[in-house]
Amino acid sequence: MKIILKIQRYNPETDKKPVFKEYTVEVDPNERLLDALMQVKRFQDGSLVFRKSCAHGVCGSDAMMINGKDGLACKTLIKTLVDKAGDTITIKPLRHLPVQRDLIVDQSEFFAKYRSIKPFLINEEPVPGKERLQSPEERKQFDDTTNCILCASCYSACPVLDDNQGFLGPAAICQACRFLVDSRDRGFDDRLAVLDAPDGVWPCENHFKCTQVCPRSILITKRINQTKRMLEKHKTDDTA
Ligand code: SF4
Ligand code: SF4
Ligand code: FES
Numbered sequence: 001m002k003i004i005l006k007i008q009r010y011n012p013e014t015d016k017k018p019v020f021k022e023y024t025v026e027v028d029p030n031e032r033l034l035d036a037l038m039q040v041k042r043f044q045d046g047s048l049v050f051r052k053s054c055a056h057g058v059c060g061s062d063a064m065m066i067n068g069k070d071g072l073a074c075k076t077l078i079k080t081l082v083d084k085a086g087d088t089i090t091i092k093p094l095r096h097l098p099v100q101r102d103l104i105v106d107q108s109e110f111f112a113k114y115r116s117i118k119p120f121l122i123n124e125e126p127v128p129g130k131e132r133l134q135s136p137e138e139r140k141q142f143d144d145t146t147n148c149i150l151c152a153s154c155y156s157a158c159p160v161l162d163d164n165q166g167f168l169g170p171a172a173i174c175q176a177c178r179f180l181v182d183s184r185d186r187g188f189d190d191r192l193a194v195l196d197a198p199d200g201v202w203p204c205e206n207h208f209k210c211t212q213v214c215p216r217s218i219l220i221t222k223r224i225n226q227t228k229r230m231l232e233k234h235k236t237d238d239t240a
Contacts, residue, residue: 001085002026003078005036007048008092009102018099021045022088029079033089034062037073050103057215060149063156064103065092070153070213094156096165110152113168116194117176122187138183145178145223147216154210154220166199170210170220173201177223180230188234201228 002024010018023040034052041048050073051061057075066076067090081089097105123132154170161167176195179185195201201224210220 001029003036003082003085004088005040006088006090007037007040007103009048010099011047011101020090027078029077029082031078032074033066033076033078033081033091034073036078036089037091048103049101058149060151063094063151063153063215065094065156066090070094070156072151072153072215075215094152096156096158096161097152105152107152109165110155110169110171111150113172114150114175117168117172117179117191118187119172119175119179121179121182121185122190123184125186132184134183141181141183142178144216144218145174147218148175148178149216151215153213153215157209157213159207159209160203160205164199164203167203168194168197168200170204170224173204173227174218174220174223177227177230180227188230192231192234195227196231201231204228 005023005025006020007023008018009015009021023044025036025039025044027036027039034055037048037050041050050064052074053059053061055074057072060072062073063070064073066073067081078089091103093099093103093105097107097110100106148171150171152171154174155161158167158170161169173195176191179187180191204221204224206221206225208221211218211222214220
């Protein structure tokens, strides 16, 4: 069937501000949105730019706003977006990050926040034997968080970032939690200053928008609240 892709376009070299451009494409409703975007790029307008790589929900590069909801173009079926021929799918770049061109945003700030929580195992203690062992139960404590593909959908969806660009954001906090609950990690104090800062975990208002859009079904808000509880416990233990 024929549908319309209404895509936000912006070329900083020629455009003063973003404009929408419409493309009519012939699609199978069982195709993914990425297929339709590729069709535009290949056969209608080679100047359209967007990121993509794996096309299978693994690399996290084709996150965008699709009919007002953040998600991966390669994991979104067209039939979930339109009912009938002639319907329109509106596509915009992620929010809260500067648009470089068309659907490509500058992810520097997102990754700077991610790096600020030291997303790696911290443990200066000598390695016992060959490796730091962990039971299956201990591994389960952070299982879902390891599925993050750093797509920034959650970062775009979070309403707190509308008014507070400094907020650390859901992905970074979720990945901090991933290490804080890892039985092998000793980096709580190293991450404390960033997480406990005014722009750290506390601005989160439990809107759950991040959790709703995460293409990897990570319970982000639950992890943020878990992190808050760990910080609160640390403060209580300190004053006891
Ligand atoms: S937590 Fe989910 S939405 Fe956020 S960056 Fe990771 S995979 Fe993407
Ligand atoms: S739960 Fe917190 S981080 Fe997630 S969208 Fe809501 S305010 Fe943002
Ligand atoms: S292209 Fe890699 S996640 Fe969609």
